[in-house]
Amino acid sequence: xxxxxxxxxxxxxxxxxxxxxxxxxxxxxxxxxxxxxxxxxxxxxxxxxxxxxxxxxxxxxxxxxxxxxxxxxxxxxxxxxxxxxxxxxxxxxxxxxxxxxxxxxxxxxxxxxxxxxxxxxxxxxxxxxxxxxxxxxxxxxxxxxxxxxxxxxxxxxxxxxxxxxxxxxxxxxxxxxxxxxxxxxxxxxxxxxxxxxxxxxxxxxxxxxxxxxxxxxxxxxxxxxxxxxxxxxxxxxxxxxxxxxxxxxxxxxxxxxxxxxxxxxxxxxxxxxxxxxxxxxxxxxxxxx
Numbered sequence: 001x002x003x004x005x006x007x008x009x010x011x012x013x014x015x016x017x018x019x020x021x022x023x024x025x026x027x028x029x030x031x032x033x034x035x036x037x038x039x040x041x042x043x044x045x046x047x048x049x050x051x052x053x054x055x056x057x058x059x060x061x062x063x064x065x066x067x068x069x070x071x072x073x074x075x076x077x078x079x080x081x082x083x084x085x086x087x088x089x090x091x092x093x094x095x096x097x098x099x100x101x102x103x104x105x106x107x108x109x110x111x112x113x114x115x116x117x118x119x120x121x122x123x124x125x126x127x128x129x130x131x132x133x134x135x136x137x138x139x140x141x142x143x144x145x146x147x148x149x150x151x152x153x154x155x156x157x158x159x160x161x162x163x164x165x166x167x168x169x170x171x172x173x174x175x176x177x178x179x180x181x182x183x184x185x186x187x188x189x190x191x192x193x194x195x196x197x198x199x200x201x202x203x204x205x206x207x208x209x210x211x212x213x214x215x216x217x218x219x220x221x222x223x224x225x226x227x228x229x230x231x232x233x234x235x236x237x238x239x240x241x242x243x244x245x246x247x248x249x250x251x252x253x254x255x256x257x258x259x260x261x262x263x264x265x266x267x268x269x270x271x272x273x274x275x276x277x278x279x280x281x282x283x284x285x286x287x288x289x
Contacts, residue, residue: 002084004141004150005076009064009098010040011091012131013239015266022138025072025086029098029271030062037062040271045242048270049278059274063098069105073118085117085147087137089154091130093122121151123158126198127272128237128264128284133158157286163198164206164222165239165282166215195219212281216250219283220257226285227258236285237264242278250281 007025008014019026028040031048034055043051052059069088076083088106093099099122106118123133137154144150195207195218207218227234236254240247244267251263268276 002145003082004145004147005083005086006134006138006141006150007069007072007076007086007088008130008134009090009102010269011096011098011127011272012089012134013127013266013268013272014131014134015264018135018264022135022142024134024138025076027064027068027072027102029064029096029269031271031274032060032062033057038270040269043270045267045270045273045278048273049242052274061096061271061274063096063101066101066104066108069102070108070112073105073109073116077113077116085119087141087147087150087154088118088120089123089130089134089137089158090120091122091126092124094124095126117147119147119151121154121158123154123161125158125161125284126163127239127268127282128266129161129163129198129286130158131237131266132161132235132284132286160286161284162226162286163282163284164195164219165276165280166193166195166209166212166219167276168193168212168243168279169277195222197222212246216253216281219250219281220254223254223258223283223285234258234260234285234287236260236283237266239266239268239280239282239284241268241273241276241280243281246281250283254283 010026010028031038033051073086076086088102090099090102102120106120109118123130133154136157137150140153141150193209193215194205195215197204197206209215238247238251247265251265255263
């Protein structure tokens with residue numbers, strides 16, 4: 001039985017050590033600023049924000065091209081101990097055209113290499129809510145070597161994934177055209193730090209605190225609600241943009257309060273950070289069972 005390779009887009013925001021441990025192929029998304037295209041990860045977040053501030057327009061994110069996915073599939077096919085099949089996992093199609101690009105790449109692969117199966121699954125998640133589906137698929141693929149089981153595991157975890165986070169500012173969502181400028185102006189005037197929840201492919205506001213301390217308590221309240229309703233153990237990741245100290249403090253706190261071991265701490269990639277701006281801190285989780 002051959003190896004089942006896992007390929008994912010970069011928006012999963014997986015830490016480099018986990019990518020290496022599970023030999024996950026990463027296809028970078030794109031970011032355009034003043035007509036210049038940057039692959040996700042080509043800029044550090046500090047470089048990203050300097051570039052945005054000096055630009056004449058807001059950043060625009062782009063899915064990877066089908067050819068980029070095709071190259072990733074080819075690498076997995078030709079590497080030492082090459083894969084017998086590839087499971088490609090993408091973020092929610094409700095937020096990006098990445099799934100469609102991956103499907104087209106898989107179609108080309110099937111014509112180029114008959115018998116080499118590439119299956120594409122939309123996990124339905126964002127950031128580490130998507131990343132947990134990728135990690136679970138990798139674990140199942142390593143243990144069972146079964147493409148069907150790995151794909152099913154990714155879909156299940158993807159449906160269960162949740163994300164909630166606090167924005168330091170709405171400025172970057174405004175620059176990217178995601179919210180009207182007048183909303184961003186009002187939020188800045190009132191010093192609001194919105195808390196947003198992402199679930200089932202939808203984003204909604206769940207709080208408008210004015211301090212990080214209040215925003216953190218709103219995040220913890222949401223976690224308490226989920227823990228109470230679902231009554232199960234949780235797997236958690238804390239994500240941030242240029243806010244590592246806050247992220248590590250929050251990871252320690254949620255680990256202690258909810259009895260979660262091994263809370264992952266990871267930084268948003270530049271494509272994700274371009275939407276949130278610096279200071280974002282959030283938590284993604286799935287039920288452990």
